[in-house]
Amino acid sequence: MAGVLTGEGQRVSRAAADVVRAEAAAVPVPPAVRRAPGRREGLTAFLFLSPTLLVFVVFVVFPILFSFYLSFQQWNLFADDHAFVGLANYGAVFSDPEFWQVFWNTTVYTVATVPLNMVLALGVAVLLERRVRGKRLLRAAFFTPVVVSSVAAGVIWRWVFDPNLGLANVALTAVGLPAVDWTANAAAAMAALIIVGVWKTFGINMVLFAAGLSAIPSHYYEAAAIDGARSWSQFRHITLPLLAPTTLFVLVLSMIGSFQVFDVVFVLTRGGPLGATKVLVYYLYEHAFKFFDMGYASAVAYLLFAVLFVLTLVQVRAFRNRGAVAV
Amino acid sequence: MPPSLRRCAGLLALLLVGGCGGGADGPADGRTPVVFWHSFVSSTIPALDSLVARFEAEHPEIDLQPQYVPTGDALVQKLITAVRSNTAPDVSWIHADYLEDLVAADAIYPMAHFIEGPNGMSAEDLADIYPALLTYASYRGTLYSMPMEATNLGLLYNKDLFREVGLDPERPPQTWEELVSYSERLRLDRNGDGRYERIGFMVPVRPGTGPDGPWMVWQFQPFMMQAGTDHLVNEEQTRVLFADEPAVQALSLWERLFDLQNQRGFTNEYQSAFVSGQGAMMLDGPWSLPNYPRLLEGIDWGIAPLPAGPVRPATVVGGEYLAIFRQSAHPEAAWTFVKWVTQPEVQAFWSQRSGYLPIRASVTEVPEYRAYLETNPGLKAFVEQMAVARAQRPIEYSALEIQRELAIAIEQATVGTLDARTALARAAEASNAMLARADRTPPSPAPPETTAVTTARR
Numbered sequence: 001m002a003g004v005l006t007g008e009g010q011r012v013s014r015a016a017a018d019v020v021r022a023e024a025a026a027v028p029v030p031p032a033v034r035r036a037p038g039r040r041e042g043l044t045a046f047l048f049l050s051p052t053l054l055v056f057v058v059f060v061v062f063p064i065l066f067s068f069y070l071s072f073q074q075w076n077l078f079a080d081d082h083a084f085v086g087l088a089n090y091g092a093v094f095s096d097p098e099f100w101q102v103f104w105n106t107t108v109y110t111v112a113t114v115p116l117n118m119v120l121a122l123g124v125a126v127l128l129e130r131r132v133r134g135k136r137l138l139r140a141a142f143f144t145p146v147v148v149s150s151v152a153a154g155v156i157w158r159w160v161f162d163p164n165l166g167l168a169n170v171a172l173t174a175v176g177l178p179a180v181d182w183t184a185n186a187a188a189a190m191a192a193l194i195i196v197g198v199w200k201t202f203g204i205n206m207v208l209f210a211a212g213l214s215a216i217p218s219h220y221y222e223a224a225a226i227d228g229a230r231s232w233s234q235f236r237h238i239t240l241p242l243l244a245p246t247t248l249f250v251l252v253l254s255m256i257g258s259f260q261v262f263d264v265v266f267v268l269t270r271g272g273p274l275g276a277t278k279v280l281v282y283y284l285y286e287h288a289f290k291f292f293d294m295g296y297a298s299a300v301a302y303l304l305f306a307v308l309f310v311l312t313l314v315q316v317r318a319f320r321n322r323g324a325v326a327v
Numbered sequence: 328m329p330p331s332l333r334r335c336a337g338l339l340a341l342l343l344v345g346g347c348g349g350g351a352d353g354p355a356d357g358r359t360p361v362v363f364w365h366s367f368v369s370s371t372i373p374a375l376d377s378l379v380a381r382f383e384a385e386h387p388e389i390d391l392q393p394q395y396v397p398t399g400d401a402l403v404q405k406l407i408t409a410v411r412s413n414t415a416p417d418v419s420w421i422h423a424d425y426l427e428d429l430v431a432a433d434a435i436y437p438m439a440h441f442i443e444g445p446n447g448m449s450a451e452d453l454a455d456i457y458p459a460l461l462t463y464a465s466y467r468g469t470l471y472s473m474p475m476e477a478t479n480l481g482l483l484y485n486k487d488l489f490r491e492v493g494l495d496p497e498r499p500p501q502t503w504e505e506l507v508s509y510s511e512r513l514r515l516d517r518n519g520d521g522r523y524e525r526i527g528f529m530v531p532v533r534p535g536t537g538p539d540g541p542w543m544v545w546q547f548q549p550f551m552m553q554a555g556t557d558h559l560v561n562e563e564q565t566r567v568l569f570a571d572e573p574a575v576q577a578l579s580l581w582e583r584l585f586d587l588q589n590q591r592g593f594t595n596e597y598q599s600a601f602v603s604g605q606g607a608m609m610l611d612g613p614w615s616l617p618n619y620p621r622l623l624e625g626i627d628w629g630i631a632p633l634p635a636g637p638v639r640p641a642t643v644v645g646g647e648y649l650a651i652f653r654q655s656a657h658p659e660a661a662w663t664f665v666k667w668v669t670q671p672e673v674q675a676f677w678s679q680r681s682g683y684l685p686i687r688a689s690v691t692e693v694p695e696y697r698a699y700l701e702t703n704p705g706l707k708a709f710v711e712q713m714a715v716a717r718a719q720r721p722i723e724y725s726a727l728e729i730q731r732e733l734a735i736a737i738e739q740a741t742v743g744t745l746d747a748r749t750a751l752a753r754a755a756e757a758s759n760a761m762l763a764r765a766d767r768t769p770p771s772p773a774p775p776e777t778t779a780v781t782t783a784r785r
Contacts, residue, residue, distance in 0.1 A: 076428065076431075077407055077411070078407055078410070078411075078428050078429075078431060078432040078434075079431070079432065163591035164591060164600055164605050165599065165600070165603065165605070178520075179522065179591075181591045183591070184591055184742045269534065270533075270534040270536070270537025270538065270539070271534055271536040271537055272533075272534025272535070272536070272537060272738065272742075273534065273738065273742045273743070274535075274735075274738055274739060274742060274743050275535075275536055275735075278536060286536065289400065289404050290400055290727060291727060291728055292407070292428065
């Protein structure tokens with residue numbers, strides 16, 4: 001019996017999928033929906049969707065394509081005409097040492113933020129799965145930073161990390177630790193950014209993990225308990241494998257999110273000190289909306305897209321090879 | 328289902344039309360609307376309200392509509408968006424750094440268009456305005472905007488703390504050496520951990536690449552001027568001047584003050600640090616004056632001229648400039664306001680309420696205004712300092728990028744580990760490369776009337 005549970009997650013997840021399918025089949029479905037939609041109904045549906053589609057095309061699809069076009073142009077946003085410059089923008093980005101610095105900074109931020117974020121989110125989600133007093137209140141409290149405006153949060157944290165007046169240094173010195181030069185020390189400023197980044201985003205991952213946890217049928221745990229599995233081995237052999245699809249989703253999303261970090265940097269550190277917390281999107285912003293070099297900024301945007309695309313492919317592939325996800 | 332289809336289409340049409348409506352097509356009362364974009368801080372808004380009320384009382388045919396736009400990056404971003412989408416304001420605050428792009432896009436009128444028009448401005452009136460302000464209001468010698476107010480930078484200091492360490496509160500530092508020695512006297516390490524809980528002069532360092540970078544550069548400039556260089560760039564616009572000896576001396580002073588007091592990076596708000604007694608001296612401008620009675624309650628504060636450098640006493644002149652947009656439907660009404668605001672009596676009125684300095688030297692000779700200055704020593708100090716206020720030659724190519732290089736150098740020499748000379752040399756090298764690459768073809772075809780009114784390049 002224990003062999004089934006400790007075997008590859010694939011078998012278990014297939015069993016879980018069967019359960020889901022069986023449950024879905026049990027729900028009565030109105031026959032009308034089953035019928036292939038006629039052309040007229042398709043048109044009706046399209047018309048109902050059209051406001052959303054219109055907004056989507058105008059504000060999402062068009063900018064994406066236009067920005068790709070712009071990445072081969074030189075344009076200052078003011079002028080009516082833009083000049084085709086071929087791959088010159090991409091070449092200029094690659095030969096700018098600052099680009100490589102911000103790329104490195106972004107990588108450091110991501111490598112630190114994503115694992116911290118996921119471990120914390122999963123930990124809190126698992127703890128809140130149990131019977132805890134004030135569970136809803138706690139969940140809401142952990143989720144609050146997600147819905148707080150980034151700018152408001154950034155301003156508050158900026159005061160917390162103020163080297164002279166901030167709460168962080170008051171707290172550190174109160175327990176006998178030395179005060180930290182949060183704004184002048186490169187490593188400390190990056191640490192402050194990571195702390196705020198994790199604080200701001202782990203709530204959403206906690207909710208995703210909680211949803212994933214509640215979808216795991218309880219009889220697996222019951223069976224494991226009968227077999228004498230303790231909570232750690234239950235977590236290791238039931239929770240983690242069954243949670244793999246959620247984990248992949250959270251990983252991909254967090255990775256994309258932290259590569260795109262901007263708002264907190266803009267408010268909290270403004271890229272300082274000495275550019276140590278300057279990230280890719282901040283760099284992009286500076287070229288697009290401060291120096292109005294739209295072609296250059298678009299090239300940066302498409303390089304960022306390429307990096308994220310490759311990273312996401314690698315992650316999906318890695319999970320698929322372990323058999324956790326059917327993609 | 329034709330009826331429901333029709334309803335859908337109707338709803339869609341409504342959505343589309345609803346989204347596009349709502350344009351201002353002139354007021355019902357027949358007054359001419361003039362939209363005025365500005366970035367006045369909240370403490371100046373009551374003064375602005377009284378200015379608008381006075382204008383509308385004198386010009387009942389015009390409906391002046393002030394609209395707040397955050398300053399810095401946001402203002403130029405909104406101006407560009409507005410010009411591109413054909414929704415530019417009639418008149419807006421602008422900054423000398425934006426003129427390069429605004430003129431290239433032919434977005435604003437040269438002032439000669441109005442000055443030589445039917446409702447023109449006399450040569451005497453124009454000559455009464457501080458030349459430094461007209462320099463900033465111009466691009467490549469052509470006047471494209473009009474100053475609305477003047478500012479400069481002075482030294483705000485805490486007399487209580489001066490007394491506490493045995494300094495004469497009525498004798499603020501007169502020289503760079505005194506600025507250093509006073510700071511040494513005023514710094515205080517209460518718990519002996521090698522960090523100062525209180526410092527003397529707060530070096531206004533901010534992240535060089537952040538939105539406050541140009542602000543930091545502006546605050547650095549009086550120190551360059553005191554050491555002998557007024558300008559960031561040479562007259563031919565081919566070489567930056569901030570790697571030369573005067574700028575190196577100025578940045579070395581900042582570096583020395585920063586290190587001497589072990590100033591911990593940048594604080595968010597130098598003003599808050601001053602209020603809480605963590606710093607005894609800071610740079611500030613007259614726009615803060617209306618805020619002081621409330622902000623500095625319980626502090627015996629004073630405003631002093633900036634300490635003199637090795638060459639001369641000096642401060643930097645600043646101001647806000649009004650430009651009229653070509654997309655305006657009522658450029659003449661906009662000009663009526665711009666011209667009105669430069670009048671001596673309006674300048675005196677505006678200065679007394681806003682704390683800004685008048686743009687004309689003659690206002691300070693009006694007895695009523697002189698009497699007011701005697702009751703407001705802070706404003707008086709700023710007004711008197713206009714005698715040593717100097718203007719910087721605007722950078723005509725890549726102005727924002729070049730200022731950013733200088734801002735980074737300032738940060739490297741203070742917060743970072745580079746010495747002033749090395750940091751400035753690196754910034755100058757990068758900036759000179761930008762100037763070498765600059766496209767020096769003249770801006771958009773100049774309208775014939777622009778030739779008449781030009782300002783001397785300093």
